[in-house]
Amino acid sequence: MLVYLLRRLAQSVFVLIAMMIVVFFGVYMIGNPVDILISPDATPAEIEETMARFGFDQPVYIQFLKFVGNALQGDLGRSFVHGEPAVQLILSYMPATLELAALGLLFSVAIGVPLGVYAGYKADRWQGRAIMTGSIFGFSLPNFWVGMLFILIFAVQLQWLPSTGRGDTVEVLGMRLSIFSSNGLQYMILPALTLALYKASLVTRLARAGTQEALTQDYVKFARAKGVSETRILFVHVLKNIMIPIITVLGLELGSMIAFAVVTETVFAWPGMGKLLIDSITTLDRPVIVAYLMLTVIIFIVINFTVDVIYTLLDPRVRVKGEAA
Amino acid sequence: MSVLELRDLQTHFFTDAGVVKAVDGVSFSLDEGEVLGLVGESGSGKSVTGFSILRLVDPPGRVVGGQINFRGQDLAALPEREMRALRGNKIAMIFQDPMMTLNPVLKIETQMVEAVRAHEKVSHAAARDRAISALDKVGIPSPAERLAAYPHQFSGGMRQRVAIAIALLNGPDLIVADEPTTALDVTIQSQILAEVQELARDTGTALIWITHDLAVVAGLADKISVMYAGRIVESGPTDAVLTAPGHPYTAGLLGSIPGHGRRGERLTQIPGMAPNMAHMPQGCAFGPRCPHVSDTCRGSAPQITDYGTGRGLRCHHPILAAEGAA
Numbered sequence: 001m002l003v004y005l006l007r008r009l010a011q012s013v014f015v016l017i018a019m020m021i022v023v024f025f026g027v028y029m030i031g032n033p034v035d036i037l038i039s040p041d042a043t044p045a046e047i048e049e050t051m052a053r054f055g056f057d058q059p060v061y062i063q064f065l066k067f068v069g070n071a072l073q074g075d076l077g078r079s080f081v082h083g084e085p086a087v088q089l090i091l092s093y094m095p096a097t098l099e100l101a102a103l104g105l106l107f108s109v110a111i112g113v114p115l116g117v118y119a120g121y122k123a124d125r126w127q128g129r130a131i132m133t134g135s136i137f138g139f140s141l142p143n144f145w146v147g148m149l150f151i152l153i154f155a156v157q158l159q160w161l162p163s164t165g166r167g168d169t170v171e172v173l174g175m176r177l178s179i180f181s182s183n184g185l186q187y188m189i190l191p192a193l194t195l196a197l198y199k200a201s202l203v204t205r206l207a208r209a210g211t212q213e214a215l216t217q218d219y220v221k222f223a224r225a226k227g228v229s230e231t232r233i234l235f236v237h238v239l240k241n242i243m244i245p246i247i248t249v250l251g252l253e254l255g256s257m258i259a260f261a262v263v264t265e266t267v268f269a270w271p272g273m274g275k276l277l278i279d280s281i282t283t284l285d286r287p288v289i290v291a292y293l294m295l296t297v298i299i300f301i302v303i304n305f306t307v308d309v310i311y312t313l314l315d316p317r318v319r320v321k322g323e324a325a
Numbered sequence: 326m327s328v329l330e331l332r333d334l335q336t337h338f339f340t341d342a343g344v345v346k347a348v349d350g351v352s353f354s355l356d357e358g359e360v361l362g363l364v365g366e367s368g369s370g371k372s373v374t375g376f377s378i379l380r381l382v383d384p385p386g387r388v389v390g391g392q393i394n395f396r397g398q399d400l401a402a403l404p405e406r407e408m409r410a411l412r413g414n415k416i417a418m419i420f421q422d423p424m425m426t427l428n429p430v431l432k433i434e435t436q437m438v439e440a441v442r443a444h445e446k447v448s449h450a451a452a453r454d455r456a457i458s459a460l461d462k463v464g465i466p467s468p469a470e471r472l473a474a475y476p477h478q479f480s481g482g483m484r485q486r487v488a489i490a491i492a493l494l495n496g497p498d499l500i501v502a503d504e505p506t507t508a509l510d511v512t513i514q515s516q517i518l519a520e521v522q523e524l525a526r527d528t529g530t531a532l533i534w535i536t537h538d539l540a541v542v543a544g545l546a547d548k549i550s551v552m553y554a555g556r557i558v559e560s561g562p563t564d565a566v567l568t569a570p571g572h573p574y575t576a577g578l579l580g581s582i583p584g585h586g587r588r589g590e591r592l593t594q595i596p597g598m599a600p601n602m603a604h605m606p607q608g609c610a611f612g613p614r615c616p617h618v619s620d621t622c623r624g625s626a627p628q629i630t631d632y633g634t635g636r637g638l639r640c641h642h643p644i645l646a647a648e649g650a651a
Binding site: 240 | 409412413436439491
């Protein structure tokens with residue numbers, strides 16, 4: 001198990017290095033931040049002076065090595081716009097996005113798994129077909145449109161839930177979170193549902209396919225021969241077997257949910273990392289963009305790692321193989 | 326008293342290629358503590374018969390006719406809820422492949438305790454105790470510790486023992502065993518056979534042992550029913566059927582078993598192969614493979630005929646009768 005984890009860790013380091021190269025050169029190819037940082041009527045001397053202050057007068061590879069050196073010490077540069085260290089800036093926006101993604105994930109599992117298992121159980125009946133047809137909408141409706149539709153129905157027409165903003169926050173472990181205050185939670189429901197819709201459809205389809213396959217297995221027939229109820233067969237025997245592919249996909253999707261909640265956050269004016277990214281792109285705030293992308297990579301690595309650990313908890317067979325390795 | 330009586334059981338599969346009569350009019354009865362060997366080739370309908378008794382035939386298959394009288398109740402007409410209450414409780418089943426029958430991600434304890442608690446309102450601890458004694462009965466060492474294990478931590482033979490222990494949990498009146506030793510080593514096979522025989526004798530449980538192996542039932546079964554193409558072609562007390570087979574098919578099966586007394590002799594084989602169940606031959610289903618086939622056989626399918634002392638034969642030209650005449 002330890003050897004396996006170490007090997008995974010080494011792989012992650014390579015991914016990080018590769019990402020550093022791609023991100024740095026990619027972002028530094030576009031635009032000239034100096035144009036935005038200083039007023040258009042600045043003198044050439046002032047421009048020179050600014051360039052030198054930010055280190056733009058150095059050759060690219062020197063800039064890169066400096067970037068890597070700083071990055072290794074946890075310093076990904078200082079935001080041109082906010083003047084704060086980029087990492088700190090992003091981290092201050094992160095809790096809002098994390099809690100939104102967490103609630104979105106919860107919704108997608110809570111909606112997708114029961115629907116999918118049921119659709120798999122009733123695969124040839126109208127119930128199963130209806131769920132599958134419904135999931136196509138979940139896949140194909142664009143996020144921003146669903147968000148606006150939700151606002152229109154639940155905030156404007158029915159006035160059940162607030163439309164935009166974040167609501168009350170409570171400080172938990174040094175982070176300001178909405179999820180633990182009832183007012184804040186109300187603000188989260190619509191954006192989280194919007195975010196969850198696509199994933200819920202995905203989970204539904206995965207759960208359905210898994211259930212259909214599992215139901216033909218001998219262990220299901222044997223459980224029936226034991227007189228175990230259909231409910232227990234579905235939600236104990238089948239569910240535990242189909243959770244492995246679902247967790248895999250959800251793990252990856254959680255990463256994309258955190259990293260790319262951009263559209264949903266914009267529609268609901270949710271002050272998270274996605275909104276910060278959009279703002280930083282429009283102002284060409286390079287350090288923030290780079291730091292954001294690097295953090296995204298780290299998030300994906302951490303999640304993949306966690307998923308692997310969860311596997312071993314879900315599937316006893318993996319546990320043994322890991323111990324043997 | 327009879328525990329189970331099948332009368333003219335019909336289980337058909339409604340496939341795109343047409344209706345397949347996998348079980349076409351099977352009848353037999355079984356007394357308390359009696360062991361019936363249900364013998365036949367692959368595809369003869371013997372397993373489907375077993376699953377029909379528990380009403381566990383997968384679609385597109387369906388029990389379409391006949392009676393399954395279990396202790397006076399017709400299972401074929403029983404509502405699903407009451408049927409579930411019988412399964413694993415009064416009628417248990419053991420499957421062919423022990424590698425597939427236990428759920429790989431659930432502990433043995435979970436899988437055994439749920440089998441008890443599906444039928445009785447008992448505490449987890451009480452159900453667990455019963456599981457331990459059942460495992461002990463089938464010869465699994467240190468059963469209390471083994472409960473915490475997962476199926477993959479057991480060998481094939483051990484898994485089948487666990488499956489048998491599960492079948493025994495609620496003290497059933499009838500166990501349907503669908504080729505439970507086919508996937509096991511010969512040494513394990515004989516151990517399990519001996520154990521099951523002893524358990525059935527001790528508890529008075531009636532047993533249907535489905536197999537393609539006549540050698541297996543020879544030492545185990547009280548009586549034998551031989552199936553061919555969805556029908557029973559010969560039935561009777563084990564000794565009588567094995568020493569003097571009446572149906573050419575049974576004789577063919579016996580002739581293809583290698584034995585001690587037959588060293589150097591050529592093994593006979595039954596020519597041809599089992600018929601395609603969607604396109605059955607005219608007349609007797611065994612006709613095209615039978616050495617004694619006549620025009621009568623091609624013209625009409627034989628009916629089952631009672632030859633006394635529990636023997637029944639479905640043949641126009643039984644070997645039995647030929648010998649009697651000679």
